[in-house]
Amino acid sequence: MxxxxxxxxxxxxxxxxxxxxxxxxxxxxxxxxxxxxxxxxxxxxxxxxxxxxxxxxxxxxxxxxxxxxxxxxxxxxxxxLGRAFQLTQLFPRLSVLENVRLAVQARHGGALQLLSVWLEQRHLIDEAQAVLTAVRLQDKADTPAAGLPHGDQRKLEVALMMALDPKxxxxxxPTAGMSVDEVPVILDLIRQLKRRRDxxxxxxxxxxxxxxxxxxxxxxxxxxxxxxxxxxxxxxxxxxxxxxxxxxxxxxxx
Structure with missing residues (x-):
């Protein structure tokens, strides 16, 4: 192989x-x-x-x-190649949703054209929201990344990598600095990726x-x-x- x-x-x-x-x-x-x-x-x-x-x-x-x-x-x-860092690498002033949307957008081929139809942008937002749901950050979609506690920043970092869908x-x-309650979320995500087998x-x-x-x-x-x-x-x-x-x-x- x-x-x-x-x-x-x-x-x-x-x-x-x-x-x-x-x-x-x-x-x-x-x-x-x-x-x-x-x-x-x-x-x-x-x-x-x-x-x-x-x-x-x-x-x-x-x-x-x-x-x-x-x-x-x-x-x-x-x-x-998708890399989640020990120190979170986020756009601190952008919202949680915007961070993930930019990653989804990059996977689809870069910046949106000014004349792109709303439905195309809606598709990117829907994908970003689905990723946020997977990492259990959907209720913090409008929060600036810099305002997240450390554990949620780590989850957002994993969300960015998931949005890029790397090989x-x-x-x-990935669980460094997380509370006992937060660790299972990240481990569950890794288990899900492993189950895909691709x-x-x-x-x-x-x-x-x-x-x-x-x-x-x-x-x-x-x-x-x-x-x-x-x-x-x-x-x-x-x-x-x-x-x-x-x-x-x-x-x-x-």
Missing amino acids: TAVLETQDLTIRFGGHVAVDRVSCAFHAGTLTAIVGPNGAGKTTYFNLISGQIKATSGSVRLEGEDISGLPAPLRTRRG VYMFDE KTILLVEHKMDVVRELADRIVVLHQGQLLADGQPGEVMQLPMVQSAYMGTTVEEGV
């Missing part, structure tokens, strides 16, 4: 420090891969290399067989109970290198994985 997303010997050096060191992985549609490792292991940097936020020193990123290593982040997004969903600690999902997550439940596969990074790659039950029992967590076991957390 051809990989939807693939990294080959992906490497980034900051001076004398190698943050990601020749990481090669292939990711397929219908699979949720959890990327775990101790703090400083290179997980978010690996995400940044894939999504184009930083340029690799060497190696490549391929999307559906095409080398996209030379493309900036916005063009990678247009090709089908690859990249979640970087999306490739990458998840950086520290909560091992979440990883156990959602992951089809676990990739472990340690000091920028690929330490282990396989099914969750097997990977979490590997002595080299457990010892990488500075004396704690994977059962105890990351």
Whole structure:
């Protein structure tokens, strides 16, 4: 089976420090891969290399067989890479609905023409409202994004990615900073995406109970290198994985 997303010997050096060191992985549609490792292991940097936020020193990123290593982040997004950041990236002065409508509009081909008929715009608004309903933000559609509490901003960020309908969903600690009551909403959305079986999902997550439940596969990074790659039950029992967590076991957390 051809990989939807693939990294080959992906490497980034900051001076004398190698943050990601020749990481090669292939990711397929219908699979949720959890990327775990101790703090400083290179997980978010690996995400940044894939999504184009930083340029690799060497190696490549391929999307559906095409080398996209030379493309900036916005063009990678247009090709089908969706990235939810640890820090929310929103249009703070626009309403929740307008944030999502702009994402829907971008997926449909850019800015509306001034002479576009109202029904065409209505279609975009309807799609945006459906996404807001999915993330349970429909009652805050008119609220400026900057006025949302942190947990709702995270939900809005996921809504923006859903509105773009990418081939690859990249979640970087999607539940970070959320209250206990808010976490299930995001996890339910990820479960729904996984059930579709047509999306490739990458998840950086520290909560091992979440990883156990959602992951089809676990990739472990340690000091920028690929330490282990396989099914969750097997990977979490590997002595080299457990010892990488500075004396704690994977059962105890990351």
